[in-house]
Amino acid sequence: MSSLLRRVQRGLARVGAGPRAATLGQRGEAYAARLLRRAGCVMVAGGHRGRFGEIDLIVVESRETVVFVEVKTRRSLRGGSPAEAVGAEQQRRISRSALAFLKAHGLLEHPARFDVVAIVWPKGSTRPESVQHFRNAFHPPDRGQFFS
Template identity: 50%
Template sequence: MLFRWLSQWRKPQSLGARGEAAAARFLRRLGYKIIARSDRSKLGEIDIVAVDGRTVVFVEVKTRTTSDSAHPADAVDAVKQAKLTRLGLSYLRRHNLLECKARFDVVAITWPDDQRQPTIDHIQNAFEPTGDYQMFS
């Protein structure tokens, strides 16, 4: 009874928050260890930081209710890639992980309003580091 009452007052999660939670569950099932979610710095935010084997993985999550116009991963354009590259390098510096291998993945989620479960497309090594930060390995 109390749980039902509390759930009526709970603010519903945004589509983006639901997508990030679904992406984290998906990656855990693949064996990734989630290190951070919504990691913020003065440069911006990394959706998910994970470890896959011995590789640090920076994951950008894109969630849409429909794929009519374009695939959600198409939103990770050159400008976004450059920003994610800067964020990834900053994260590695802050945590003294510059010697670690790293990569960028994109998890594209399509979650129509009338479905309980989303369609998840995981793109490993979605792009190479860009800009002045190509020394990334």
């Protein structure tokens, strides 16, 4: 296991091992976690709460890149795409939380990015109607050398 994964996984809970999620958001996050694992990512944390807010999922891709994932799950597209709900203020909060996470775990030298997983999951359905994974969905407002 890479030193990156060892450092990040210390003290953090793993995602997706619990019982079936009760809320729509939890179901979406669990589904996104499985999708990312199947794509080769290593799950590091889910529902990570920090001083600046929550990060839905934190994964490591290709043993090197720390990926902060915002999962948006909606019942329909009536209010627009779930991805459109990740506005500028939420991006700022996620960026601040991510930077705090990287600092706390000594990971500032590793590349990082922000992804959004948008899920439409109709009421009564056992599976999502659509799932979109947007890699590099946004960049931090004060983009610096710590993010790629």
